[in-house]
Amino acid sequence: MKINQKRFHEHIETLAEIGKIGETGVCRLAHSKEDREAVDVVRLWMEEAGLETHIDGFGNLVGRVEGKEKDKPILMLGSHIDSQPYGGRFDGTLGALGAIEVVHTLKEEGITPNRSIEVICFADEEGSRFNKGVFGVRGIIGQLEEGELERKDKNGVTRLEALREFGVEPDLSQSPVYKPGDIEAFLELHIEQGPVLESQDKPVGIVSAISGPIWLTVTLEGFAGHAGSVPMNLRQDAFLGASIITKEFNELVRNEGTPNTVGTVGSVQTFPNSRNIIPEKVEFTVDLRDIDLDARTKLEKKLYEIIERTSKEHNLEYSISEDTRSDPRYCADWIKDIMKAEDEQLGYDSPTLMSGPFHDALFMSYISDYGMIFVRCEKGISHNPLEYAEMEDMQKGVELLYHTALKIAQS
Template sequence: MNINRERLNRHLKELAEIGKIGETGVCRLAHSKEDRQGVDLVKKWMLDAGLTARIDGFGNLIGRLEGRDKEKPILMLGSHIDSQPYGGRFDGTVGALGAIEVVHSMQDNGIVPERTIEVICFSDEEGSRFNKGIFGVRALAGMLEEGELERRDKNGMTRREALKEFGVDTDVTESPIYKKGDIAAFLELHIEQGPVLEGKDRPVGIVSGISGPIWLTVTLEGFAGHAGSVPMSMRQDALIGASQIIRKFDELVKEEGTDTTVGTVGSMQVFPNSRNIIAEKVEFTIDLRDIDLQARTELEQKLYRVIEETSSAHQLKYEIKDDTRSEPRYCADWIKEIMGEEDDKLGFDSPTLMSGPFHDALIMSYISDYGMIFVRCEKGISHNPLEYAEMEDIEKGVQLLYATSLRICQETEESHLVTGGNQSSALDSTK
């Protein structure tokens, strides 16, 4: 009862044509016309697979296959199809299209699941457009924050306006859609976006948990002046202050972080951005992650002291905006056990590893037990047009997703399902 590799490969290639940049890149920003074109195409494939399909008021594409017992908590599968502005073809799409292929293969094999299955393409996982990601899944889980729809992109368009252009009328009072107990398990397949599987020469991995991310936006404000006339000792240069903070942040993570700590400054805006004017205002982002919550908290506090001391030394005003904050979330033991058993049958010998990047599964963990499967990607490259995964590896990942889904739908007793997630605290290990 294998999946249809040719069909899955065809779907991956066809979706990659929407928003294509260069030979291998993709740009499908959340709620954009390209995003809508992608959603409409994937909706068609859901219908072809025997799912009913709808687009909700938050831009999520939701497919549903009714099970024999409609009273049982559902099995949910999915990921996302929006991309970074300079992204690759596999991030998110492998999991979204792989989930559809699981259901389509069940239909091909005449399998009617005992419990209902839903397949979701979550809206705006990436967060690159509005600087706040995992939007659609947070809407489903009732975790939207005040002012979410008024966040603006770089062109000044609000999320509310973008969603209207996308074709939906958003009503935040409709959130949440799901609550604890509605979902037996959430499963997500994703490319690893890191080099561990390639280093272990394994096509597939079973995820143990997701590191908790902190996203901060730091704004420093000094005073503009002529680059040729203001003495160095009298300057309030926001860019110099930002540069020192960024360098010290990098040193802090490298010297005092754990093996799983990562820190990144990925975006910066300078005002007035002229070569012969001292920078008056600088805004930059900070991304800090670790599976070890205590270690992350300690580094965050040290970072705040660095910002305060550096700003004081350069006579700068500073503001720190908290954009995203999540604790590490661990995959459910019972789901990992099923994945391990099915992996043994398939002969993949998949290792267990943690996820540094966050995923839609991170939010789903607050309302459901969850499990994740990683697929090897070349050199660990992601968020880059060079992102690449072999079709043979993708097929194996989807095959494990298929086998795990069948077990949860057909064999698992209800007493084994403990909804609410985050049961395991085990860190990385190798089978």
């Protein structure tokens, strides 16, 4: 192997100590003090690898090594290092630290790339704190929306306040930083977050596409009343409505979705949230994904019908806000061809598979060709402290990333 396995292992283990929860968990919420501590540590590793670093106005950590031909479109590598509130050690971290290891290895091999290389740790990929993620990548490509800095976390802290506490004075006027043609390719290494590679007994996979997510927030409003005195047939129970919608949504996806369709209600807030008061207001999130855009669109339409019908039957008012919408995005054939050729040389015999979760790469695809490499993770568990990947598998993923990056950097 070209990469320094000992150094890479130490970086993985060291970063896992920042925001550590329990024996194996991690909590590094976007723009938090733990996130900043992690950024400062990773920045030092970037500089040791020969990268010139800065933190931009969106909170992204960016490192750059100049190539021989400065007018060539750059090669960009990276992922994220923020986590879910109850997350694992490898989600995002593998791709961010793997990208640094690629550049460090080039330096140790005495290779100056023909084209400049940038390594980026994107800010707030996860979206768990402000209920809208991939903030940093959307910032650099010009996809930020109105009110981004005013979004609040569960403690009432706005993103603007959080970024300032993080040490950044947000400057959304910088967006977009990159335009189509500035970047030759974006490469991201990531744990699979699914069970396919494990089921095939393969350490590494080459990604074909990322399915497109829709994130919705649904609000139902009824009328509060005493739980002991209001007859069942006279109630306007918002939580009952939310429960029926959740059940029917689950059945819709199971019965009418494609094999790649997934749907989740993941966050529920009730008001007044008291044992003996009929719930007056419920807010819940919907996550709907598919690699087939037409199939997703049909299910989305039927979901709206379920919400409307249920609200009418239970005398509830409803509103739906759209938090995220992205079409499925396909990896560039020429990048997959390079990966497959290098994979053959390494003897991995890696399969091709799709990604259900979305990644920073999905948004980079709007301005650049992209490719992704997956690494097997145990039982497909992710967004959980039990998330686990073998070090040997991760090293193989970084090795394939290195050879792919070298080929593109020298082209």
